[in-house]
Amino acid sequence: MTDQRVLEKAAPAEPPPPAVRPAPGRRRPRFDRQRVSMLLFIAPAAILYALMMIVPSLQSIQLSLTDWDGISPTFEYVGLRNYEDILTGGRFWNAVKNTLILGLGSAVIVNVIALAVAMMLDKLEHAQGFFRTIVYLPALVSGFIAATIWKYVLNYNFGAVNSTLKSLGLDAQTRDWLGDHDIVIGVLLFIICFTLGGNTTLIYLANLQSVPQELVEAARIDGASRTQVFRYVTWPMLAGAVTVNMTLMMIAGWTIFDQIMVLTMGGPGFISETMAFFIYKVGFGEYRAGYGSAAAVVLFVVVMATTVIANRYMRSREIQA
Template identity: 45%
Template sequence: MANTETIPVTAQGTAKKRKRLSYSIWFILPAFILYTAFVIYPTLNSVNLSFTSWDGVSDEIRYIGFDNFVEMFRSERVYNALKNTLILSLSLVVLENIAALILAILVDQVRWFKSLFRSIFYFPVLLSGIVMGFVWAIIFNFNFGVISQLLDRIGLSDWKIDWLGNPNYALLAIIITTVWKGSGYYMIIYLAGLQGIPPELNEAAAIDGANRWQRFRHITFPLLASAMTVSVMLSMIGALKIFDQIAVMTDGGPGFATETLTYIVYKVGFGELRQGYGTALSLMLFVLILIVSLIQIKLLRKREVQM
């Protein structure tokens, strides 16, 4: 008797699950079709194009095997772009996170107008990379830039630097600009982490005689491990893909002084009409970002566990 009652209930439950599953599939299907059309298919097609000499315009596509990859690994220009990319990425990860952590601590300790200061520091994030690049290009201009005019006014004209025209300073100008723009974004992440730390921990440490640095070193900093993991990951990925600032401020110059892997893909693919070679470079950039991200995740997660 018990078996005859259980079977219909089970069958009814299975039918409901199948019905819910069918509804879920219909909801997911439009997004899956769009994602396939605009992400999966172009990615797979890029792998195919990397083995061609296609110029991006003509209908003829000629397969050349691994010639693009051989040229890529023999090119001094590519190695220079890789060097610039690594220098830029490491500098931005360190400087953006240090600046963001300092800003977060300052905002967290402010008693009055906390929301105002948070908005001021976050405002550069809202600017587009193009607009921000134009603004800083004017600031760094050797002839009429704000920095040059200020040095002229105070009688220090000999200290003027051609930031964007000197290969020794152009990459530094890009770094300064990007740190100014991105620090506010990571400040919000650190600020959320700071506000999640119980105040009783710092109060107890202060009662025990710990100074500000000791409280930060042994309490605040370890408890910000998860926020730091997110910030470092995002800043590294963003630095590896930086494009807007370089396009507006230096166009990869002077010479190839600020040309990164992202920018060389654009220059080769659209400037020199070598889509096949540019696609091969973009695949190398994808592999680089993937490797760096996996290494970061492993190291930062291990650090979280240790802390």
């Protein structure tokens, strides 16, 4: 009896039966139900997005090949004539130049200033919430409202800037800030940078606070200076934030419209037109909807191409870092 028990204990346990797996071509009914439920939840938003975004975009491509004025029920197809007129017109290239200055310029300036401000906020030990709120406040104001405020501040006759200069005896320094063709682009660049920095600063601040302090302390113990710590420890950890902020700022820069609409209406003349305002002006103000649609298609291609190229470069920099 004892030998039989010993043999039973020594005998290897039987392996559990293999789990029954469904055939490769079959799907579980529960998974199918979940998938249908998810599609039903997504369907309303997808349909609305298609009706409001995709269908009008495709229709714009069709209208860009016509001479439609935006009002008449009929139009004629003119082929690529609208695109030829756009690419050979000086007004369009002036809008492209302004968009590059305002878009890329604001992207670089805002990111540099936002990173510097975020680093200062990260070093604060007291009242961090108060200063974060102050920095973020301009982002809460819509571009239209902010531009309206700046329009009154920079007014030549009764604006706060010129009034202050006159009260200080600097009458010679007063300017028609929004009407002087030599400085209007610089003024617009300043206003755009002022209103777009809040979100960028908070993104950098969040990434700075996620940098492992052990790496920073180790670098300092090894004798690294503040500049070296930032260059070799902090900066590589911010690569993802730089990619996000630069991409968002470039897209926002390419589509600048409300500030131009409120402050200058593209003037004086056509000096301060951007691509987005150029599309609005020719499409709705000059009743050349076909021409404006062609400009919109060109803007879409430019935005997509520059965003993809910039994103790839930023991603490659992240990998190297």
